[in-house]
Amino acid sequence: MSEFSLIEAHDLAVRYPDGELALYNVNFRISGPTFMAIIGPNGSGKSTLLKTALGMLKPVRGTMRVLGYDTVTEKKYIRREIRYVPQRDRIQLTVPMKVKDIVLMGRLLKKRPPRFASSKDKDLARQALRKVNMDELWNRPFMELSGGQRQRVLVARALASEGSILMLDEPLAGTDAESQSLIVEVLGEYHRENEVSVVMVTHDLNPIHTFVRNVLLLKNTLIGVGTPCDMMDLELLVKVYGPSAKVVEYAGHRYCVTHDVGVDRHD
Amino acid sequence: MIDTIDALLEILSAPFVQRAILGAFLVAIVASTSGTFLVFRGLSFMTSGVAHAALGGAALGLFLQHSGILPWFDPILGALLFSVLVALITGYAGEKGIAEKMEVAVGVSFALSMSIAVLLMYYIPPTQVPQIWGYLIGDILLLNDLDLLLLAETAAILLFLTVLFNKEFVYVSVDMDGATAHGLNTRAYHYLMLITSALAIAFATKAVGAILVYAIMVAPAAASNELIHSVRGVLFSVFVIALLSEMLGLLASFTIQASPSAIAGIIAALSYVIALQIRHFRDRTTDTEIPDSHEIEDLFTIMENGGSEGVHHH
Structure with missing residues (x-):
């Protein structure tokens, strides 16, 4: 290396x-x-x-x-x-995003429009959520999570994405x-x-x-x-x-x- | 019964009614594809801001026509120009993705264009002043072919942009910094969304009138956003609530003497109030249980004994 x-x-x-x-x-x-x-x-x-x-x-x-x-x-x-995790309070809760939608952002932002999620994208998103113990909340509204859970989902978003930093x-x-x-x-x-x-x-x-x-x-x-x-x-x-x-x-x-x-x- | 159906069919065969129904359908599309994203961004106030800015623009157009400075300048051009100006000022204030700053910018540009309108009204012949409103305030029962055509084009463009870029619009609303860092051209989508929304509001106001646009752009989206947990679900629900309110409004206007826009506005607003009630009820029933007094007493005992005796059951 x-x-x-x-x-x-x-x-x-x-x-x-x-x-x-x-x-x-x-x-x-x-x-x-x-x-x-x-x-x-x-x-x-x-x-x-x-x-x-x-x-x-x-x-x-x-x-x-x-x-x-x-x-x-x-x-x-x-x-x-780059895969970036912003300060947690920068995430606006006015949009009805589920946990999966947030994590898939990490995949889809690296694609071109119309940015459809392939089954590979979904697999990688699930795997990333499993790493932070959140895969069972896949369909849960992001807004309903606790602060620590939201942070874990944001880390999962970065893990699911691509890039060396x-x-x-x-x-x-x-x-x-x-x-x-x-x-x-x-x-x-x-x-x-x-x-x-x-x-x-x-x-x-x-x-x-x-x-x-x-x-x-x-x-x-x-x-x-x-x-x-x-x-x-x-x-x-x-x-x-x-x-x-x-x-x-x-x-x-x-x-x-x-x-x-x-x-x-x-x- | 048959009489009522006959009467209804007769009403439906009237061209102005058919236009109104088509107009209602198109406005519901505009509400779903534009109003939804404005509510997501915390910009529901932008609807009334843009509509009033359009008034200032129409005044400028009339002034330019009557003063002979630019005789070809149609007031509707002024209205569109000012709408875009509001979108640009709002967009500039909100480049960092902070909704509160954009709301302030809407307020300021709203005040600016209203001031310009009042200033220019002084120089426009008094007989022409009501015309400023005329250029802006449509009525769903008085739609002409041009109104419908413009409205149809607006709805088609918005539908196309939403299908293509709904994820980008959502990402810009949810996490501007994160989307930028991951390589999205957030600034472009930010302005695209605001400018198309502003133009849509201006065209829709011209076609069906300000009251209907205010009510239909914001209330159904706000109501749906309280209850539905997916973006696609909200888009669909806004369309249904908007269309339903408008249809009930039209129906009511044939049976009682009332403005269809006003009835539709009241129904749309009610949908929001009902959604809040449902949300409130739902939150209350899913709350975690409050420990009863025995459990709290137990807790105190444990604390007083330094936790040495451990947890006891009752």
Whole structure:
């Protein structure tokens, strides 16, 4: 398995829609395939970095490349390789979608109109739902699910789709413990077995730190890049999260305590 | 009995009645293929916004004709132009997929075009002012061949777009970011949906009148969306409710002295109220059971004893 440049940024600066500077002076290069986490406190530019990588936000300075493609001029090549899990509350519940309709989106969005679901599409959608323990809810209205269940369905949508990069925006925020560990394990396993890179934005490194190989620590600029153990460093965390941050060691693992809740939006 | 059937057949043989029935059928198609997606996007307000914007456009058309600036400029052209303008402003505000921003944009462009209409009315000869409404407000019992033709074309185009792109319209409504990231040209489908809807609203208003369009575009879709759990089911249900309301409206207008549009509007609105009631009843019966007082007391005992005695049964 040969290494390649998964994501790189050169002197990157990006603004929020309201004009405030979300990211500045960001430089890094991550090789793939990998399982990486983008962490940092609320409003540190994590989701902005992800959206810039997807070509949905334009840098005000510098460049970003995904798989070697420029995120502004070559975004359509990037999007062919992307499976994306947005923040859960971005899913509008005004449309009567069933669980199967949501998961099939992952298949059908990679096709051309009229995007009919073949039996192969349905099989792959079912398999993906089985991975997250949701296949019995195939015909259930998406709206009637709990938060954790919705999140699992969205992960299944990404698993059923095609493309070498899975990008997830806070997939663990506000979900129950069962859904959290299920999602983390499924993603770790999928990454190992399929040479698919996983890029996850999260406010909480603890549930995933045994799976993650690269961590970007952000606070509007790049504070640190390295392995999870490198980032579980009290000095770094205090710098980012303030003096209340702690590193706890338990059963041979380090955990960070940051008093941070997760989801934030800048519409 | 035979007398009633004879009377009904006689009514049905009248050309204006036949046109009205055909018009009702076409409007039901427009409601199903356009109104449904507007309700999905949380844009039910756009119907009245566009219809009023069309009024401003018609005023501009009349002004341009009478002032001699553009004598060839038909008011209906102005109406269509302003409708598209509302769709563009709304679309621009909602490029990120946020329904609340689009509702605000509809409100603003609605106010803008009404202001333009009132401003221009001052410069149009007073005798011509009622004509502004005339260009816009049709009546289902007064449909002429041109109205029917335009309505049929609108319905055919909407039907074609819905068959071809219903998934895209749904995906743009459900998850704009996700659809974009997976490679869909969401911006194109976003504008396609809004512009065709705006044109459809303008044409339908011209043909059958504003009251019927307001009622038929929104209420059946909102009612169906409360009760039906599939997109295809909602599309079909909207068509049925819309057609039924219109037919009952026409029937009522032959038996009692009443505007068919008003009756149809009342029936359509009632369908929404009934759907809400059914939904409410359904939610109540499927709610999880509330633990009774014994169980809560048990829970307190367990908590007080630090859970050491475990769960006991009663």
